[in-house]
Amino acid sequence: MPTLVMTVNGATTQLEVAASDLLADVLRDRLGLTGTKIGCNEGECGACTVLVDDQAVLSCLYPALKAQGQQVETVEGLAANGKLHVLQHAFMEAGAVQCGFCTPGMLMSAKALLDENPQPSEPEIKEAISGNLCRCTGYYQIIRAIRMASEEGTP
Amino acid sequence: MWRDYLLPGSVEEALDLLSAYDGRARLIAGGTDVVPQLQEGSRQVEALVDVTRIPGLAAIAGGESAISLGAAVTYRQAIHSPVLQANAAVLVEAGRSVGSPQIRNVATLVGNVVNAMPAADAAIALFALGAELEIASPAGRRWVPIETLYIGPGQSRVDPTREMVSCVRFPALGENQGSAFVRLSRRKALALPVLNVAVVVALAGHAFAWGRIAIGPVAPQPFRAHGAEEAMRGMPADADSIRKVVEIAAGEAQPRSSLLRASREYRQQALRVLLHRALEAALVRAQCRTSVEE
Numbered sequence: 027m028p029t030l031v032m033t034v035n036g037a038t039t040q041l042e043v044a045a046s047d048l049l050a051d052v053l054r055d056r057l058g059l060t061g062t063k064i065g066c067n068e069g070e071c072g073a074c075t076v077l078v079d080d081q082a083v084l085s086c087l088y089p090a091l092k093a094q095g096q097q098v099e100t101v102e103g104l105a106a107n108g109k110l111h112v113l114q115h116a117f118m119e120a121g122a123v124q125c126g127f128c129t130p131g132m133l134m135s136a137k138a139l140l141d142e143n144p145q146p147s148e149p150e151i152k153e154a155i156s157g158n159l160c161r162c163t164g165y166y167q168i169i170r171a172i173r174m175a176s177e178e179g180t181p
Numbered sequence: 182m183w184r185d186y187l188l189p190g191s192v193e194e195a196l197d198l199l200s201a202y203d204g205r206a207r208l209i210a211g212g213t214d215v216v217p218q219l220q221e222g223s224r225q226v227e228a229l230v231d232v233t234r235i236p237g238l239a240a241i242a243g244g245e246s247a248i249s250l251g252a253a254v255t256y257r258q259a260i261h262s263p264v265l266q267a268n269a270a271v272l273v274e275a276g277r278s279v280g281s282p283q284i285r286n287v288a289t290l291v292g293n294v295v296n297a298m299p300a301a302d303a304a305i306a307l308f309a310l311g312a313e314l315e316i317a318s319p320a321g322r323r324w325v326p327i328e329t330l331y332i333g334p335g336q337s338r339v340d341p342t343r344e345m346v347s348c349v350r351f352p353a354l355g356e357n358q359g360s361a362f363v364r365l366s367r368r369k370a371l372a373l374p375v376l377n378v379a380v381v382v383a384l385a386g387h388a389f390a391w392g393r394i395a396i397g398p399v400a401p402q403p404f405r406a407h408g409a410e411e412a413m414r415g416m417p418a419d420a421d422s423i424r425k426v427v428e429i430a431a432g433e434a435q436p437r438s439s440l441l442r443a444s445r446e447y448r449q450q451a452l453r454v455l456l457h458r459a460l461e462a463a464l465v466r467a468q469c470r471t472s473v474e475e
Contacts, residue, residue, distance in 0.1 A: 028186065045228075046182035048216070068217050070371060072283060081257070081286040087216045088287070089209070091186040092231060135282065157281020157371060 032093045034059070035103030043090050050074045050085035053100055061101035061130045065159075072158030075131035076100050082138040082157075101130035104137065113137060113175045120171035124162035131158050136172045145176055182219065185228035191235055192317050192347050198230050199343055200319060206230050208341040210253055211287035213280065214296050232345065233289075243268065249350035252292075256285035256303070268353040270466065271360035271379050275306035278364050281371050291346050297330065297337035300374050300398035306362055308395035308403045309379035310351040318344035331402035357384040359466030361459045365451055374398070375442045376452055380459040382413075384467045389413045389422065392460075396452070398442075399434040406430035418464055427456040 027042040034057060043052055053059045053076065065073035067086050074086040077099040104111035113136050116122070123129050132155060139146055139154035146154065151172045160168060185206075189195040199206050206228035209215050218224045232238060238253040243264030250259065256276045259265055265273050272290075279285060279293070279302050290303045294314070298304070304327070312327045316339055327349075330337045339346055354360055360381040366372035374397065382392040392413045394406040409430035416422040436448035443451070 045184055045186040068220075069213060069280075069284065072281065075283055082283045083287050084213075084283045087213055089186055089212060089216065089229065089231070091188070092212070092233070094188060138282075154282060156369075157283045 028091060030090055030094060032095065033097045035099060045089075045091060047090040048086060049076065049078075049083075049088040049090045049093055049098070052090040053085060053098075059100050059102050063127055063130055065127065065131075070159070071128070071131075072135065072155075073128055073131045075134045075158065077134055077138055080138065080141060082135050084157075099134070099137070101133055104133060111137070112178050113140070113172070116171040116175035116178070117168070120167045120174055122164060122167040122171035124160075124164045128158055128160045128162075132160070132168055136175070139172070140176055144179065146172075148173070151176075183226050183229045187228060187230050188234045189230060189232070192232075192238070192345065195230050195232055195235065195345060196317060196319055198228070199345075202228050202342075204342045206342060208232055208295075208345050210289040210292040211255065211284075213284050213288040214292065226342075238347070241265065243353060246353060247350050248353050249348050250290060252345065252347050252349075253289055254291070256280070256288055256290065257282075259290060259303075260285065264353075269306075269310060269351070269360065270354075271309055271362045271381060271463075272303065272306040274362035275302040275364075275377070275379060278302050278362075278366075278374075278377075291349055294327065294330065294349065295337050295339050295341060295346055297332070297335055297402070298398075299331075299334055299400060299402050299404075300377065301403070302362070302364065302374065302377055302397075305377050305395045305397045305403050306360075306379040307349060307351065308405060309360065309362075309381045309393045311381075311393060312349050312351040314339075314346045315348040315350070316344055317347040322347070324350075328405065333401045354381065354470075356470050357390070357467055358382065359463040359468070359470060361462035361466065363455045363459045363462070365455060373441065376436065376448055376455055378452070378455045378459045380456075380463045382418075382460070382463045382467050384418055384464075387418055389416050389418050392426070392463075394426075394430050394456070394460075396430070396434050396456075399436040399448075399452070404434055406433045408433050418468075420461075423457060423460045423464070426460060427453050430456050 063073040065071035069087045209229045233253045238251040259276045364377040365375045379395045383390040396404045438445040
């Protein structure tokens with residue numbers, strides 16, 4: 027079996043994978059990082075969004091070996107030293123979490139946005155989460171949370 | 182599912198790998214089309230050969246006369262490229278409407294073309310730009326016009342188990358030229374187009390010198406309205422001419438009823454509106470690029 031070496035949430039990770047494993051399955055089933063959700067499993071819903079080399083990707087469509095040598099960030103990597111990320115705080119404050127299933131993907135899309143553009147406009151926020159579906163339809167609160175986080179500044 | 186996943190370091194190495202698997206391996210770039218196809222079993226392969234790590238293949242090279250995009254250039258790169266924004270607005274506008282940010286971060290324009298879907302937004306824009314593709318095979322490299330690539334929906338003449346499209350190139354828009362892309366879909370994001378139209382026009386003084394009009398999905402492959410293009414040569418560049426060109430192009434295109442998209446009657450009406458908007462926008466842009474001396 028091929029060896030996959032990648033950095034996951036800052037830590038170098040090496041494991042044997044099947045060539046046909048997808049990144050979402052490796053993260054969830056092999057590394058226990060079940061924060062990343064699989065919703066539609068066909069690239070429509072965005073629940074499986076993680077960052078690879080700072081860009082939001084759909085881990086359910088992403089061959090694990092494509093991440094060879096890359097930096098992968100999941101929702102588990104957002105909090106640092108026991109402190110929640112400013113986005114996670116803002117999602118709580120704004121009531122942006124309802125059932126919670128879309129939340130990890132929303133957070134990762136929002137992180138990719140704020141890392142690149144710390145002061146996004148509302149259309150830019152909507153654009154950034156246009157590939158993430160929330161079946162509770164809590165978009166208003168999610169957009170507000172991302173705006174609140176951008177006003178506070180990312181730590 | 183595939184048993185090997187390979188990351189070659191050059192086009193030649195990728196072709197060698199394809200040869201070694203003798204038809205049982207296929208190329209993958211972003212994988213946003215190929216992975217779902219493999220998962221649902223509509224395609225089967227033994228190995229995937231990923232071209233995205235090949236040095237130089239993710240480059241957008243722009244000269245005064247021609248622009249070229251390597252096979253690993255993603256939609257995200259294309260949308261943010263100052264060269265394309267300045268000299269190929271139609272491609273930037275088409276690229277913006279593809280998928281979602283997560284899809285655009287990994288999906289490639291060339292992959293989309295090779296997949297040969299008649300509605301692919303970037304392919305429609307590349308038709309209007311008069312693009313050519315470089316095909317690399319064990320026999321060498323050759324350039325072919327994009328029109329010759331298509332056999333039918335989802336089928337291109339490029340066999341991704343034996344050869345690869347390494348690059349796409351097209352003339353950069355010059356002075357007196359303008360382009361535009363418009364699209365109708367059921368939602369604003371993550372929706373297939375009901376119709377899409379890409380237009381490039383060139384002016385000579387106050388008349389149309391030439392134009393290219395590409396429409397999807399109204400045929401098994403992206404459609405060029407050759408009759409309308411022929412008719413617009415030399416027409417005065419005004420609203421009356423645009424109305425005439427729209428009627429000819431809409432008459433040629435003949436959209437069909439589709440459960441996924443809309444009825445034939447609706448699409449015929451909507452197509453006129455889209456053609457009108459695209460031609461008007463392209464004309465205004467061409468006029469803005471007209472030099473002051475003229």
